[in-house]
Amino acid sequence: MAAVRLDRITRRFSKSAAIEDITFEIPNGEFWVLVGPSGCGKSTILRTIAGLETATSGNLYIGDRLVNQIPARQRDVAMVFQNYALYPHMSVAENIAFGLKMRSCELKTIQERVESVARILEIGHLLDRKPRQLSGGQQQRVALGRAIARQPQVFLLDEPLSNLDAQLRDGTRTELKQLHQQVGITTIYVTHDQVEAMTLADRIVVLDRGKIQQIGTPQEIYDQPKNRMVASFLGSPPMNLISATFTGSSLQIGNQSFPMTLNLLPGQYDLGIRPEHLSVNTQKPHCVAEVSVIEPLGREVLVRAVLEGRSINLQTDPAMNLKLGDRLPLRFDVDRLFLFDSISGVRLYP
Known part of the structure; x- marks a missing residue:
C-alpha cells in the first residue's frame, strides 16, 4: 500500500488541457472517488497515475517515489477497466494468475494467491470456467481478483460497474466497499455516477x-458545496436551482416572495434547495407551485412542480394523493437553503 500524490499535474492535447493543475494527496489505504460529468478529466487522471498517459507538467508520486519517468509496468499499480479486459481463452484461475506468472512468481505462491482471492470474492466454484461462461457481475469479480492477486500498492478502477444492470450494480457496490475494508489497498475509483461516489468514497474529488x-x-460535499456545479451534480434527485432576487429584506421568485434576512447585497442570485428540504405547508407557505409530474416510488413520491415558470422537484408522502394540476403551498427549510452568485456560481450563503 502507498499514498498517492499529484502535484500540479497538467495533461495537454494539442492546445487544450484535458486536466489542469491537479493537486491532491491520497493517504495510504484510503478509498477516493473521482467524479464529474463526461469529459471532465477523471479518466485522464487515472490513466496518468497508471502511466498510460504522460503528464505535460507537474509531478506524480506513489509512496515516496517520483514516477513521472517510470513506465506503467514498474509502478506497482493494478487497473480494472470498464470492459474487464479478461483473456477469453484462459480460465478464471489463469486470468487471476496471469500477472503473477508475468512476474515469475513460484507456482506455490501463485496457487495460494489464486485460492485466497477466490475465497475473498466467492468465485472458487468458477475457477475452471472461461469468461464467456460468466455473467457480467462474475466477470467483474474476476477482473478484481486479477488485480488483488498482484498485491499492488494502488488499485485504479475506471467505471467498473457501468456495464452491470441496476440491481447487480447495487449489490456489487456493497461488495466493493467490503472488499476494500478487507484488503485495505489505496484505491482510486472513477465514475460519473454520484450515488457510487457518495456510498463508496472516503473522500470525493x-x-x-x-x-x-x-x-x-x-x-x-453534500452539505457544503463550494459552487453551483458541485451542488447540482451531487444528489439524487438533484438540487433545485431557481433564479431569485434578494431585495434586502426578502427573497423574490418571479411574482412570489417571502421575508429573509441575509448579510448580502440586494441583487440577483441562484437559490439552491434540495428536494428533501422542500415541504408542503398550508399554514406558513413561502410560495405556491403547480404539480406537473408525479412519480410514485413506493415509500415516497417524487413530484415535479412548476414554480413561476421553473421546474422543481420535491419528495412527498404517498398518503397526500396528489393530482396533476394541484397547487402546492411550499415551505423552504431556510437553514438548508443556498444562494450562489448568478454569474460565477460560487456559493455566497451560507
Whole structure:
C-alpha cells in the first residue's frame, strides 16, 4: 500500500488541457472517488497515475517515489477497466494468475494467491470456467481478483460497474466497499455516477472541465458545496436551482416572495434547495407551485412542480394523493437553503 500524490499535474492535447493543475494527496489505504460529468478529466487522471498517459507538467508520486519517468509496468499499480479486459481463452484461475506468472512468481505462491482471492470474492466454484461462461457481475469479480492477486500498492478502477444492470450494480457496490475494508489497498475509483461516489468514497474529488471543483468527504460535499456545479451534480434527485432576487429584506421568485434576512447585497442570485428540504405547508407557505409530474416510488413520491415558470422537484408522502394540476403551498427549510452568485456560481450563503 502507498499514498498517492499529484502535484500540479497538467495533461495537454494539442492546445487544450484535458486536466489542469491537479493537486491532491491520497493517504495510504484510503478509498477516493473521482467524479464529474463526461469529459471532465477523471479518466485522464487515472490513466496518468497508471502511466498510460504522460503528464505535460507537474509531478506524480506513489509512496515516496517520483514516477513521472517510470513506465506503467514498474509502478506497482493494478487497473480494472470498464470492459474487464479478461483473456477469453484462459480460465478464471489463469486470468487471476496471469500477472503473477508475468512476474515469475513460484507456482506455490501463485496457487495460494489464486485460492485466497477466490475465497475473498466467492468465485472458487468458477475457477475452471472461461469468461464467456460468466455473467457480467462474475466477470467483474474476476477482473478484481486479477488485480488483488498482484498485491499492488494502488488499485485504479475506471467505471467498473457501468456495464452491470441496476440491481447487480447495487449489490456489487456493497461488495466493493467490503472488499476494500478487507484488503485495505489505496484505491482510486472513477465514475460519473454520484450515488457510487457518495456510498463508496472516503473522500470525493469533484471535477469539471479538467479542474478540481471541490475535495471532501461525501457528507461535506453534500452539505457544503463550494459552487453551483458541485451542488447540482451531487444528489439524487438533484438540487433545485431557481433564479431569485434578494431585495434586502426578502427573497423574490418571479411574482412570489417571502421575508429573509441575509448579510448580502440586494441583487440577483441562484437559490439552491434540495428536494428533501422542500415541504408542503398550508399554514406558513413561502410560495405556491403547480404539480406537473408525479412519480410514485413506493415509500415516497417524487413530484415535479412548476414554480413561476421553473421546474422543481420535491419528495412527498404517498398518503397526500396528489393530482396533476394541484397547487402546492411550499415551505423552504431556510437553514438548508443556498444562494450562489448568478454569474460565477460560487456559493455566497451560507
